[in-house]
Amino acid sequence: MSEVTAVPRVLVVDDLFGRDVLVGPNEDRENLCGELLLEDVTDDHACRASRQVIERPLAQAMFCRGQLPAAGATGDVVENDLDGIVRVVRQGWLDRHPGVPPWALVLLDLCFYTGRITRDSHASVPGMPEGRPGDDASDTYFGLQVLQRLRREFPELPVAVLSSRPRDEVSRKYSELGAVGFIPRGETETADLLRDYLWRHGLTPDPAQRIVGTSIGLLLALRAARRYAASGRHVLLTGEPGTGKELFARYIHGLEGPAGNWCLDSPRPFVAVDSGALSPDLYASMLFGHTRDAFTGATRERQGWVQLADGGDLFLDEVGNMPTDVQIGLMRVLQEGEVVKLGSDKGTRVNVRVLSATNQDLERRVTEGKIGRDLVDRLRLGGTVALPPLRQRSDDIPLLAESFLAQALTTYTHSRMRHIDPATMKVLRDYDWPGNVRALQTAIYQAVAENSDVEFLSPVHFEAILGPSRSSPAASIGREDRGANEPRPISSSGELASLLIAALFSELSPPVPGDLDFAASKLLIRRHLSRLVQAGKLAVPSGVGVEDFFGETWALLRMDLRMSHVRWMAGRLPAFQNPARRVNELTRMAVEATSIEIDSQLTGVKRAARAK
Amino acid sequence: MAQSLQDWRAREVAVNHDWLKNRYLPALGKWLNILAPERRVTDTIFEDSFPEHGLREWSQKEGEVRWVVEKFGELFGPERLFESGPLCGCSVDARRWLEPLSLVLWARGPGGRAQERAASARESVVSAYDRLIAFVDRATATPPIGGDDRDEPRRKGRSLVIDLRRACVELNHALSNLWTVGTAGLRKDSQ
Numbered sequence: 001m002s003e004v005t006a007v008p009r010v011l012v013v014d015d016l017f018g019r020d021v022l023v024g025p026n027e028d029r030e031n032l033c034g035e036l037l038l039e040d041v042t043d044d045h046a047c048r049a050s051r052q053v054i055e056r057p058l059a060q061a062m063f064c065r066g067q068l069p070a071a072g073a074t075g076d077v078v079e080n081d082l083d084g085i086v087r088v089v090r091q092g093w094l095d096r097h098p099g100v101p102p103w104a105l106v107l108l109d110l111c112f113y114t115g116r117i118t119r120d121s122h123a124s125v126p127g128m129p130e131g132r133p134g135d136d137a138s139d140t141y142f143g144l145q146v147l148q149r150l151r152r153e154f155p156e157l158p159v160a161v162l163s164s165r166p167r168d169e170v171s172r173k174y175s176e177l178g179a180v181g182f183i184p185r186g187e188t189e190t191a192d193l194l195r196d197y198l199w200r201h202g203l204t205p206d207p208a209q210r211i212v213g214t215s216i217g218l219l220l221a222l223r224a225a226r227r228y229a230a231s232g233r234h235v236l237l238t239g240e241p242g243t244g245k246e247l248f249a250r251y252i253h254g255l256e257g258p259a260g261n262w263c264l265d266s267p268r269p270f271v272a273v274d275s276g277a278l279s280p281d282l283y284a285s286m287l288f289g290h291t292r293d294a295f296t297g298a299t300r301e302r303q304g305w306v307q308l309a310d311g312g313d314l315f316l317d318e319v320g321n322m323p324t325d326v327q328i329g330l331m332r333v334l335q336e337g338e339v340v341k342l343g344s345d346k347g348t349r350v351n352v353r354v355l356s357a358t359n360q361d362l363e364r365r366v367t368e369g370k371i372g373r374d375l376v377d378r379l380r381l382g383g384t385v386a387l388p389p390l391r392q393r394s395d396d397i398p399l400l401a402e403s404f405l406a407q408a409l410t411t412y413t414h415s416r417m418r419h420i421d422p423a424t425m426k427v428l429r430d431y432d433w434p435g436n437v438r439a440l441q442t443a444i445y446q447a448v449a450e451n452s453d454v455e456f457l458s459p460v461h462f463e464a465i466l467g468p469s470r471s472s473p474a475a476s477i478g479r480e481d482r483g484a485n486e487p488r489p490i491s492s493s494g495e496l497a498s499l500l501i502a503a504l505f506s507e508l509s510p511p512v513p514g515d516l517d518f519a520a521s522k523l524l525i526r527r528h529l530s531r532l533v534q535a536g537k538l539a540v541p542s543g544v545g546v547e548d549f550f551g552e553t554w555a556l557l558r559m560d561l562r563m564s565h566v567r568w569m570a571g572r573l574p575a576f577q578n579p580a581r582r583v584n585e586l587t588r589m590a591v592e593a594t595s596i597e598i599d600s601q602l603t604g605v606k607r608a609a610r611a612k
Numbered sequence: 613m614a615q616s617l618q619d620w621r622a623r624e625v626a627v628n629h630d631w632l633k634n635r636y637l638p639a640l641g642k643w644l645n646i647l648a649p650e651r652r653v654t655d656t657i658f659e660d661s662f663p664e665h666g667l668r669e670w671s672q673k674e675g676e677v678r679w680v681v682e683k684f685g686e687l688f689g690p691e692r693l694f695e696s697g698p699l700c701g702c703s704v705d706a707r708r709w710l711e712p713l714s715l716v717l718w719a720r721g722p723g724g725r726a727q728e729r730a731a732s733a734r735e736s737v738v739s740a741y742d743r744l745i746a747f748v749d750r751a752t753a754t755p756p757i758g759g760d761d762r763d764e765p766r767r768k769g770r771s772l773v774i775d776l777r778r779a780c781v782e783l784n785h786a787l788s789n790l791w792t793v794g795t796a797g798l799r800k801d802s803q
Contacts, residue, residue: 016634028635034642034653052655124630136625164633166788186633188781190641 008104008204010038010059011092012162013085013146015112018065019072019127025050028125029063036191045071058195059104064088066112066146074122078114078129080142086153093154093216098395101214104202106150107162107183110143110170111136138169144177151178156216158201199226208254211247212403213396217388222251224385229255233382234334236319237357242436243387245357246272249315252355269312271305280323285342288329294343306339310350319379320360320371327375330354334378354379390433390440397429400437404444405457412448420457427459431466620680620687621791627676628787631669632780639666640777647770663748670741674734680787681730688723688794690714726786726793733783740776747772 012018017029026046033040039057040047047063066085067078092103113131121130134140143161150159161174164185174182180201183193198204203219206212211222228235229252237245253270278286285295289304306314316322322330333339334354338347356379365371390397401420409417420428433439447461454461643662645652658666686692690711702710718724751765 028638030655030658031635031638031642034645034655034658035638036641037645037652051657052653055650055652055654164629166792186637186781186784188778191645 006205006207006209007039007057008059008198008202009041009062009092009101010105010107010198010202011062011064011089011103012038012107012109013064013066013088013143014107014109014162015065015067015078016109016125016128018063018070019046019067020044020065020070021046021049021126022071022073023049025052032185033061036194058191059198062088062092066109066142067114072117072127072129074117074119076117076129078117080112080114082142082146082149085146086149089150089154089157093157099214099399101205102203102216102219103157104204104219105180105198106157106159108143108146108150108159108179110138110141110161110163110165112142138165141165141170144170144173147174147177147179156220158203160197160201200230206251209403211244211251212400213393214399215388215393215395217393218396221248221385221387224383225252226255228252228383228385231382232353234354234356234379235382236362236376236380236384237355237387238362238384239357239359239387240389240436241359242438243389244437245359245387246315246317248385248387249313249355249357253313253315266312269309270315271309271312272315272317273305274317280325283323284326284329287326288339289341291341291343294341298343301341304339304341306333306350306352307348309352311352313353313355316354316356318358319356320358320362320365322371327372331372331375331378334375353382390436394429397433397440398425400440401425401428401444404441405448408445408448411445412452414452416453416455418448418455418457424457424459424462427462427466616687620683623676624680624787624791627673627680628784631673632784632787636666636669636673637777637780637784640773640780643667644770644773644777647766647773649767663752667748668745670737674738677734677737677783677787680790681727681734684727684730684790684794685723688790689727690718722793722796726789730783730786730790733779733786736779737776737783740772740779744769744772744776 017026017032019026022045024046029040029046030050030052032038033054034052037054037056037058038061039054039059040050040052040063041060042063044063064085066081068081068084069076069078072078089103089106092100096102113129113135115129115132115135117127117129121128135142143163147159147161150157155178158180159178160180161170161182162185163182167182167184171182181197183190183197187193201223203216203223205214205219206222211218213219225235225248235252237248239245249272250270253268254266256266273287281295285298285302285304287304287306289302289307290298292298292301316330329340332347333350333352336347337349337351339350340347362371362376366373366376390400405418405420428440428443435442443462443465444457446465447457451457451461639662642653642655642658646655646659719728747769751769
């Protein structure tokens, strides 16, 4: 089973603490780890020489000097290495192995000393250079350049400045460059501050592992849940059926107070209600309660779910289906903090947070008059958490499958210990899971129940359960045979990216070479794009020449960087039996990886084109 | 003058940023985690060597801190205006009353207050350090017998380390503030 650690992983980019030392440990790094309770997992000489043990680490820390050489001796010249930093970041972000969580947070130093390592500088701090003029000028800190580059390459990566330099000098700059904040080193409570940052800004997995997964999409949703939970206000959860909305609601329920103290079993009440499962009359009576004789058969007074959830959380599933009468009563709860039982005209004070969920487009339901605008606004007052569908987090499928298998084995006690063989895992990963996580769970349980005396779950055990795979909407992106003979403009950068990458792989595969030649890739993509335009299948935005558009897009795409992600994904392509599906899946993942950056940058291209 | 300022700045950065903030404070922070009631860090080499060596680096650096604080007045205070500044040409009689007056006024302004704060922070560190060292030396001379009695010295020691660390954090802020205040004063003078 892939090992999941709930301890977050951070990357510390710092010249002093990141430098390697060939003889003995890096004492400065040891002291920092001892102070901030970080477990050093760098796997360099300095880390291996350390005998320090952190008993309950806040995070595992990988250290990166951000300079060459990593371990310097007297006479060496130390230079900053921006590309090297980007490489290390990418390894723990896009190119990581499945099951390994991405960087929860990058802690970035500001001032990096460069120049020659002299006898004096080495004697003072081993491996540190004497510094050059400008190294410590706040206008030109190397750390700010790194921040700018990371923001461009990895827009969702949370980066915090960890510096001993004065915060005020750079506060405007690091804010503009998208850092999540500044952790001043050497303050009395730095470890507490780091714990707080990890909680509020870090991409950290669910510590209880009830929500299983390490994909970036899932971790972003968990972070959103933590942030919104801290407000104590009502939170709306959106997502397709089976994505785990109730699990998320329980996760939010477990978060106590703004410090984000988390507990498995909160003493506060949690009441879950499925709004779609009850008739309107019954719903109102169950939710708000009723007085004696409120209606025929009401032989005694009864408290409703709202009152049962007093002091805690009320989870309303399928809130888009809520009957109009119930909406009015709920509005009173949200607005006045008061619940009125059926048959009564007197309200009772309640303190309830509502966590609601829907798989519908609430805006459309508002337009259709099915749900009130005021109510929707109230329900999402604290924020909206969008849960990703399973097909967008297929990296999590092995972890989820193993987790469900372990649960199934405890449920079906008579069954043998068993494993999911790699071929089966490929089948599970290839499937697009329209029923999401719930469907995967059902499939695993069913496979275990129906095959109680085999040691391995094989693809054959899932054939009857899964049936033919449904193509995901995303998988159709980039298909040439979409049937559109009319020239159509490239409407989005994501579409362009998918076309480029799909083209590259249709030309090169099979097999995909392990090491792509970038110049050749560029030629192939250019040729493919031109062919599409000539065939009338694509039209670039008006007023822009194909070559110009392509040339600038190429530069902006930074395909050289993305290619390693594509290469990594290509390594997993044998999972797909169908070559077309293989390209489509690849395209989808590449689009996911690139679209955010390209969207913002294409705006610039178009603007430049218009200016021409 | 410019050379003197650069020298002062280099020595302030070396002792305040490079040593106090980057080395001494993290080491004290780590020691606190070792001494925590529920031990958070285990490092036997550090535990043996830090109280004897690393901790005592303060006694070597204290003179440097004193120099940085005292020299600040000379470099950023009004004296420099009489040496090479606009007031160097004033008469001896005028200087006799103007110089002490300007010193008194400066001492009451931001520069003087910054220097006072740094001097006071240094004294607090000296005092906290002396108390801690006395405790450490006593504890080394009479090792604890064991049992519950062992926890008490640990608690006491930790509380003294907290005091020292707090004083060092304040010293770090006070020393950093010298440069900020001093250069602001220089800019004002040059306008």
